[in-house]
Amino acid sequence: MTPVLDLRREARRDPLEIPGLDAIPAEERAAALANWRERMVSEHASARVFAALIPRLMAAGVARRHVAAVSAMIGQELDHAVLCARVVVALGGEAKLPLPPLTAVPAHEDAGPLEGLLRDVISVSCCSETVAVALVATEREQAGTASLRGVLGKILADEVKHARFGWRLLDEVGPTLDARTRARLSAYLVAVFEHQIAFHSPFLRLPSASDRAVSLGAPDGPSNWRVFVDTITGVTIPGLERHGLDAERAFRRATSAVLAA
Amino acid sequence: MNSTRSIARRRGLRMAAQVASIAGVVAASAALSQAAPARPATANIAPQEGVMLGDEGKGAADQLGDAIRVRNASGCGCSPCWGPPAPPPMRAELLEEGLS
Ligand SMILES: [Fe+2]
Numbered sequence: 001m002t003p004v005l006d007l008r009r010e011a012r013r014d015p016l017e018i019p020g021l022d023a024i025p026a027e028e029r030a031a032a033l034a035n036w037r038e039r040m041v042s043e044h045a046s047a048r049v050f051a052a053l054i055p056r057l058m059a060a061g062v063a064r065r066h067v068a069a070v071s072a073m074i075g076q077e078l079d080h081a082v083l084c085a086r087v088v089v090a091l092g093g094e095a096k097l098p099l100p101p102l103t104a105v106p107a108h109e110d111a112g113p114l115e116g117l118l119r120d121v122i123s124v125s126c127c128s129e130t131v132a133v134a135l136v137a138t139e140r141e142q143a144g145t146a147s148l149r150g151v152l153g154k155i156l157a158d159e160v161k162h163a164r165f166g167w168r169l170l171d172e173v174g175p176t177l178d179a180r181t182r183a184r185l186s187a188y189l190v191a192v193f194e195h196q197i198a199f200h201s202p203f204l205r206l207p208s209a210s211d212r213a214v215s216l217g218a219p220d221g222p223s224n225w226r227v228f229v230d231t232i233t234g235v236t237i238p239g240l241e242r243h244g245l246d247a248e249r250a251f252r253r254a255t256s257a258v259l260a261a
Numbered sequence: 262m263n264s265t266r267s268i269a270r271r272r273g274l275r276m277a278a279q280v281a282s283i284a285g286v287v288a289a290s291a292a293l294s295q296a297a298p299a300r301p302a303t304a305n306i307a308p309q310e311g312v313m314l315g316d317e318g319k320g321a322a323d324q325l326g327d328a329i330r331v332r333n334a335s336g337c338g339c340s341p342c343w344g345p346p347a348p349p350p351m352r353a354e355l356l357e358e359g360l361s
């Protein structure tokens with residue numbers, strides 16, 4: 001049986017108002033609503049990814065403050081789902097949906113505790129959450145009402161913490177890594193970039209959206225794709241290279257099959 | 262794509278760069294993209310330059326996007342969300358290749 005996420009009660013407790021909705025065409029409202037519904041379940045489901053990091057952080061023996069920070073992130077993702085649910089209800093939708101497939105976080109049995117942890121942190125913080133910062137910040141710039149801007153601002157403040165955590169951890173442990181571990185992590189980056197491209201490529205199948213639709217949270221496929229590629233190539237790759245990882249080569253390897261076709 | 266969206270994207274990217282403490286890199290790259298003529302970027306990104314951020318020419322996003330579109334035309338029509346997915350597993354051949 002597919003698990004269902006029901007946030008109707010949580011959303012009702014603190015209703016959100018989005019003024020001027022009547023003036024927005026139904027199909028644009030529907031595009032925004034569909035996106036906020038998907039966000040609601042994806043934010044909720046992402047709490048399990050941070051939960052899986054806790055035993056890894058402990059096994060790698062990192063400072064307590066990192067364990068505490070990541071355990072707070074579990075709750076923050078659950079709160080983001082409620083924020084999204086409030087927007088769903090304000091847009092006339094129902095905050096009750098089946099959860100997406102809950103893919104397990106890999107065990108990384110071929111790697112030691114620190115290397116396994118860094119694999120996860122690079123994928124989650126240095127890629128996914130860094131891209132999320134760029135996407136949410138871009139959308140907040142275009143938000144049409146103070147209430148939506150407020151929701152996006154709250155989510156953004158947390159996504160900044162989720163991304164920064166990974167970059168800080170790399171700053172801290174990066175200098176202690178030997179050449180072999182750097183080479184092994186650089187090899188893993190190929191899988192990470194392939195995964196990031198596959199995860200974000202649905203943007204390419206989405207049409208462009210009007211300013212009015214984007215101001216409510218409808219996705220603009222071409223613009224979001226560009227944010228993704230610019231963030232990976234302009235932020236993540238140079239950031240990882242700074243730590244002695246061969247991110248540029250890994251990205252070239254990850255994209256070569258696609259570009260050669 | 263319109264300039265409001267370009268400005269929003271640029272601010273979003275700048276914020277991501279600040280988080281990763283590489284604001285200087287993106288600022289330099291933004292200045293470069295305004296000054297320099299269009300050039301291909303995906304296959305030869307210099308890490309200290311980043312990629313073109315302007316709307317002119319075919320940058321990394323367009324090249325890669327075109328290639329993926331050709332290979333993978335169908336889909337669910339859903340938009341990728343912000344919540345981080347589970348990281349991918351390692352593939353043995355990548356390790357062999359990387360360490361050889
Ligand atoms: Fe989130």
Ligand SMILES: [Fe+2]
Nearest residue numbers: 129158159162
């Ligand atoms: Fe997050």
